[in-house]
Each structure stands twice: as C-alpha cells, then as structure tokens.
Amino acid sequence: MGIQYLFIFAQVHDEFRIPELFSVAELHGFEITFPPPADVSRPFMILVLENELHARLLAQRCILVKYACEFYGRGKTYMELHEQTRSNHARWSKYVQDTPFKFFISAYNHTIPQRRQKDIVESFDYMDFQGKIDMHNPEVTLACFEEYRDKRGTTRHKHEGDGDFEEVFFGRLVEEGTARPLIKTFDVKKRTYYGNTSMEAEISLLMANQTLASPGKLIYDPFIGTGSMAYTTAYFGALVFGSDIDGRQMRGKEKQPGIIRAAAQYGVAHRIVDLCTFDVTRNPWRCGELFDAIITDPPYGVRAGAKRLGRKARPDKQQRAKPAQPFISKQLDDQPYIPPTMPYELSSLVGDLVLLARYLLKPRGRLVFFLPTVTDEYEELDIQTMLCDGMEVVANSLQNFGSWGRRLITIRKITSERYPPPMFTSASNISEDGSAHTPAHKYFREKYFQGFRKSESEEGQGVTRSTSG
Structure with a gap:
C-alpha cells in the first residue's frame, strides 16, 4: 500500500494538472493513484505514491506544483483535522524527539492574521515536538493550509471572513515546487529573440x-517559428531539431539565427541540432522512427496563417477566360526564388500532422500540439476523427478563453509497425458509421474573425456537423 501525499497547485490551468503529473511519473517510471474524489478545480489534491522520492520528483519537475507534503489530516473543522492527525501518529511521531522544526501556516483565497496563526500552531501542542524551533533551516516543516471560497470581484478587508474556511489540510512539507520559478526564467519579455507568435x-x-x-531524447518541432518550445525541451536535456516554411522567423535580422541567440541566453544552444527551412508537406525525411517526440503549436490563422507550397485555386471564370499556363520564373538571375504558397486549412493540417508523427516517431513516442476549438461546437469526435491506426490520445486539456479555447493534445504512438511516409492528400474525416464528419476546428480562422457568430440557417435549424458523405 502506498503513502498519501498532499499536493498544492497553482490555481491556473486546472485541466493540465493530472496529465502533467502522469507524464512526469511516466518519465521517472513510477505510478500515481488518486483516492476519490480528485477535484481538479481545487488547489489541493491527495496522491498515493510508493515513497517520498516520487513526491520530490513530481515537485521538482511539475510546473503547476507549489508544495508537496506528507499527508497527516484534513477536516471541515480543526477538531476533525486534529482527530485525523492523532490517528496518523505513526507517520509523524518519529520526528518528535530532538528534531529542529517550524510551522508554516497559509491559506488559499485568504490572508490569516498573525494572531490566529499563533493560535493554530498552539492547537497542535498534543504533537509534543521536543526539538528546537528553527525558522531558517529546520529539518521538519509542518504545513497547515486553509481553503476559502473564491471572493474575487468583491471589496473587502483582507481578514474578512477569517476562520470561515471550506476545509483545512495538514502535513509535513516534503518539497517546494522548484520547477515553478522556471516561468520567470523563460519569460518571453526577457528573451533575446521573440515574435508575435x-x-x-x-x-x-x-x-x-x-x-x-530528458537527456538523450531527440525532439522535433515542424512549425518552430521563434522557438519557444525548443528552449524548454532543451533545458530539460533533450536535443531539438526545428523546421519552418518561413526561415525568416527562425533567423531574424542578425547574422546569427535568432533561435540560436535565444537558446544561448538559456545555455542550451548546443542542444539545438539544426534549423531547416522547408514545407512540412514536402519534407526531406527519407526514413521514419527518428524522434522521441514531436512538439509544436501549428499556426491557425489568428496571428499567423498556415501555409504550404502550391498555388491558390483560381475562380472558374478566370480559368475559362485564360487557360492555365506552365509557370515560368521571371525573377532576375541575382534574385532568390520565392516559391508560391497557398493556405493550409487547420483540419487538414492536424490530420496530416498525426500521420507525419506516426511515420517519424519511435514506438511510444509522443505528439504534443495545441488545437483551437469553438466552445459551443466542440465534441470529442473532433479529436477521434483526426487519429489513425497506431495512435491514441493520452491527454486533452482545455485552456478556456470563453467563446473559444485551445486544447493541448497529447497523442502517443502505440505500434511498432513501420508505416510509409504520408502523402498529405488531406482526405476528409470519416466517422465510424461511414459518414463524413466536419470538426469544429475546421475553418477556425474564418469563425474567429466572424466572432463565432452562427448563420441564420444554423440558428433556425440547429447545427449538424456530421453529414453523409
């Protein structure tokens, strides 16, 4: 039987917490179980782990973890809390004799006055710790957390409602979340090179x-842009290869490529294997199973639209008026050739991306990317129809912006079968009953700039996005 640990999270990105915990646990080769109920909307969560090392590993790597504690008790009142803590005497009694200690009192959505903090500490006098109180370098930190209702948007004194908490938690602090400060380290505003995407x-x-x-992994970003994901993956020890159809984003205006300059700022320039300019649908990969992971934020047209090589389709009238002529380059000899491009529709792009990942990933490799979705139109079928044989969804976490959001999709390759390179023909999505399914993210750019307004026919008849083929 495992040991219960109390984890306290930053109150952001609720849906990302459990996928991140599972990912870090898989990276280090151990398992996590969650005693019910596991409510991700609250900043407190109980995890069952095999030992304390696993709790430390999670706190050292998970970006959303603030504290990890050995769990001693919880309650709606301090009477309930003390009763549970007494029943777990075996967990904390070994620290009673001559162990330097201190108490850490905190609250979520509230500030506890200093006077009551003292009262809280004194209420644990039955623990009878014999060691000296050491506020600077204790061997044991006993942590107590009160949880209050969200009072944002109200004008009140900072101590108003003190003691009227929802629940209180208690345990021994094992590790503070040492990964969370990395957010300031990689702050875009402090970066040498960045762009609007x-x-x-x-x-x-x-x-x-x-x-x-992690060290020894090779990771690919096919839409690397200004390299935001390259720096963080390289920081964790991975080697990174990047490509983009527009090399100007990777290079910038100076002689040394902008991505390399920013990577040097973080001390990871030696882990950027190479940066290449090419269309991902005309890629140079001649063999598969090269990468341990693919990470990317595909352009979906809000700040920058996706492009692929090719010519835009001409209107029928134009085609009848003037037959298509073979393309003849008229640029001067000393001018670089710029190939024509055409829009790359989002639903086609993500379908092709999954096929490319199946070809390029090693078995058990992961594809991690963001997918924008329309809140009122999204359904699970949208994700399932982009999959192909040998690929499964590991995580699907929403970052909600109101009328739309973006989903962090993690897909794993679950087959060792070798597949040929994808043809990038962007066939329509077909559901299990044989009908064509139109996902909510199709034509996302147009929907975004129209304010996600429904047409009159949709409002009058309702929206049906699965039609017979």
Whole structure:
C-alpha cells in the first residue's frame, strides 16, 4: 500500500494538472493513484505514491506544483483535522524527539492574521515536538493550509471572513515546487529573440513535460517559428531539431539565427541540432522512427496563417477566360526564388500532422500540439476523427478563453509497425458509421474573425456537423 501525499497547485490551468503529473511519473517510471474524489478545480489534491522520492520528483519537475507534503489530516473543522492527525501518529511521531522544526501556516483565497496563526500552531501542542524551533533551516516543516471560497470581484478587508474556511489540510512539507520559478526564467519579455507568435513560458514548460523531454531524447518541432518550445525541451536535456516554411522567423535580422541567440541566453544552444527551412508537406525525411517526440503549436490563422507550397485555386471564370499556363520564373538571375504558397486549412493540417508523427516517431513516442476549438461546437469526435491506426490520445486539456479555447493534445504512438511516409492528400474525416464528419476546428480562422457568430440557417435549424458523405 502506498503513502498519501498532499499536493498544492497553482490555481491556473486546472485541466493540465493530472496529465502533467502522469507524464512526469511516466518519465521517472513510477505510478500515481488518486483516492476519490480528485477535484481538479481545487488547489489541493491527495496522491498515493510508493515513497517520498516520487513526491520530490513530481515537485521538482511539475510546473503547476507549489508544495508537496506528507499527508497527516484534513477536516471541515480543526477538531476533525486534529482527530485525523492523532490517528496518523505513526507517520509523524518519529520526528518528535530532538528534531529542529517550524510551522508554516497559509491559506488559499485568504490572508490569516498573525494572531490566529499563533493560535493554530498552539492547537497542535498534543504533537509534543521536543526539538528546537528553527525558522531558517529546520529539518521538519509542518504545513497547515486553509481553503476559502473564491471572493474575487468583491471589496473587502483582507481578514474578512477569517476562520470561515471550506476545509483545512495538514502535513509535513516534503518539497517546494522548484520547477515553478522556471516561468520567470523563460519569460518571453526577457528573451533575446521573440515574435508575435511566441508561446508564453508557462505553457511552453507544460508542453515540454508532456513530451517527456530528458537527456538523450531527440525532439522535433515542424512549425518552430521563434522557438519557444525548443528552449524548454532543451533545458530539460533533450536535443531539438526545428523546421519552418518561413526561415525568416527562425533567423531574424542578425547574422546569427535568432533561435540560436535565444537558446544561448538559456545555455542550451548546443542542444539545438539544426534549423531547416522547408514545407512540412514536402519534407526531406527519407526514413521514419527518428524522434522521441514531436512538439509544436501549428499556426491557425489568428496571428499567423498556415501555409504550404502550391498555388491558390483560381475562380472558374478566370480559368475559362485564360487557360492555365506552365509557370515560368521571371525573377532576375541575382534574385532568390520565392516559391508560391497557398493556405493550409487547420483540419487538414492536424490530420496530416498525426500521420507525419506516426511515420517519424519511435514506438511510444509522443505528439504534443495545441488545437483551437469553438466552445459551443466542440465534441470529442473532433479529436477521434483526426487519429489513425497506431495512435491514441493520452491527454486533452482545455485552456478556456470563453467563446473559444485551445486544447493541448497529447497523442502517443502505440505500434511498432513501420508505416510509409504520408502523402498529405488531406482526405476528409470519416466517422465510424461511414459518414463524413466536419470538426469544429475546421475553418477556425474564418469563425474567429466572424466572432463565432452562427448563420441564420444554423440558428433556425440547429447545427449538424456530421453529414453523409
């Protein structure tokens, strides 16, 4: 039977917590169980782990973890809390004799006055710790956390409602979340090189954890842009290869590529294997199973649209008026050739991305990417129809912006079968009953700039997005 640990999370990205915990546990080769109920909307969660080392590993790597504690008790009142703590006497009694200690009192959504903090500490006098109180370098820190209702949006004194908590938790502090300060380290505002599509630091770190980035891993970003995910995955020890159809984003205006300059700022430039300019649908990969993970934020048209090589389709009238002529380059000899590009529709892009991942990933390798979705239209079938044989969804976490959101999708390759390179024909999605399914993220760019307004026919008849083929 395992040991119960209390984890306290930063109150952001609720849906990302459990996938991150499972990913870090898989990286280090141990298991986690959650005694019911596991409510991700609250910042407190009980985990069952085999030993304390596993709790420390989670706190040292998980971006969303603030504290990890050996769990002693919880209650709606301090009477309930003390009763549970007494029943777990065997867990803490070994620290009673001559162990330097201190108490740490905190609250969520509240500030506990100093006077009551003293009362709380004195209420644990039955533990009878004999060691000296050491506020600077204790061997044991006993932590007590009160949880209050969310009072944002109200004007009140900081101590108003003191003592009217929802629940109180108690345990021995095992490890503070040492990974969380990395958010400031990778702050985009402090970065040497960034662009308007650069991913924020916290999300980049969460994505890196989903890839299981670690020394010896080789990770690929096919839409690397300004390299936000490259820095975080490389920081965790992985080697990174990046490509983009527009090399200007990777290079910047100086002689040394901007991504390399920013990577040097973080001390990981030696882990950037190479940066290449090519269209992912015209890629140079001649063999598969090269990468341990693929991580990317595909362009979906809000700040930058996705492109692929090719010509835009001409209107029928134009085609009838002037037959298509073979393309003849008219650029001067001393000018570089810029190939024509056409839009790459999002639903086609993500379908092709999954096929490319199946070809390029090693068995058990992961594809981690963001997918924008329309809140009122999204359904689970949207994700399932982009899958192919040999690929399964590991995690699907929503970052909600109201009328739309973006989902961090983690897909794992579960087959050792070798597949040929994808043809990038972008066939329509077919559901299990044989009908064509139109996912909510199709034509996302157009929906976004229309304010996600429904047409009159949709409002009058309802929206049906699965139609017979």
